[in-house]
Amino acid sequence: MSAAVPELKQISRVEAMRLGPGWSHSCHAMLYAANPGQLFGRIPMRFSVLMQMRFDGLLGFPGGFVDRRFWSLEDGLNRVLGLGLGCLRLTEADYLSSHLTEGPHRVVAHLYARQLTLEQLHAVEISAVHSRDHGLEVGPPPGPCPPPRGLALAPRKAPMGAGACAGPTVYPEGPSWWLPQLPEQCLHQHSQVPAPLRPQGAQHDARGEAG
Numbered sequence: 001m002s003a004a005v006p007e008l009k010q011i012s013r014v015e016a017m018r019l020g021p022g023w024s025h026s027c028h029a030m031l032y033a034a035n036p037g038q039l040f041g042r043i044p045m046r047f048s049v050l051m052q053m054r055f056d057g058l059l060g061f062p063g064g065f066v067d068r069r070f071w072s073l074e075d076g077l078n079r080v081l082g083l084g085l086g087c088l089r090l091t092e093a094d095y096l097s098s099h100l101t102e103g104p105h106r107v108v109a110h111l112y113a114r115q116l117t118l119e120q121l122h123a124v125e126i127s128a129v130h131s132r133d134h135g136l137e138v139g140p141p142p143g144p145c146p147p148p149r150g151l152a153l154a155p156r157k158a159p160m161g162a163g164a165c166a167g168p169t170v171y172p173e174g175p176s177w178w179l180p181q182l183p184e185q186c187l188h189q190h191s192q193v194p195a196p197l198r199p200q201g202a203q204h205d206a207r208g209e210a211g
Contacts, residue, residue: 008099016098016108023106027077028063029090030113033121048121052084061111073110086127090114 016025031050039045051059062084066076078089090112100108116124 008101010097010099011108013095013098013110016100016110019100019108023100023108024065025068025073025076025108025110026063026065027073027080027110027112028061029077029081029094030061030096030111031088031116031121031124032113033116033118035118048118050121050124063112077110077112084128085124088124088127 032047035045035048037045050062052062054060062081063077064080066073066080068076070076071079073095074090074092081088081090094112094114096111096113098108098110100106
């Protein structure tokens with residue numbers, strides 16, 4: 001039986017920055033491009049959206065948890081994007097919205113969005129295979145974690161930050177930002193994401209991730 005989708009509350013960036021140390025911050029980025037092609041030769045695609053397979057087999061936007069003791073939101077997001085995608089940097093101008101969920105895990109999730117050309121989006125996909133952590137299944141963060149859902153963990157899983165990279169650990173799996181649950185202003189501000197790309201019955205996992 002699928003887990004209940006936690007209720008999200010939208011807050012401003014300023015309000016999010018005032019939250020105490022008991023809150024975890026995750027940052028994720030929606031990278032997309034207008035696509036004039038057709039799916040199966042008959043369904044207009046309209047847009048291509050970059051998503052990744054998470055450690056638990058679910059799809060989500062690239063990003064992860066950011067340790068606010070060491071990083072700003074954008075610096076932490078760019079660090080984890082650099083580990084998983086290669087050369088790509090977002091700025092505060094790409095910030096879109098923040099939502100929090102209360103419960104056993106107090107998480108505030110920040111969403112960024114940037115529209116690229118289709119060629120730029122393909123370049124990001126290509127650069128991802130040259131990133132430091134490409135090809136490694138990423139394990140969940142330390143501590144209690146719900147049992148994995150979806151696909152089983154791959155045998156080569158390695159926790160992010162366990163390599164030679166110095167500095168505080170940033171975990172890349174975080175709340176899954178599913179397209180149907182994107183804030184409405186995102187779809188208006190950044191053009192509407194095509195219906196064929198919206199996962200059906202997707203769940204928002206407020207903690208089965210880390211980024």
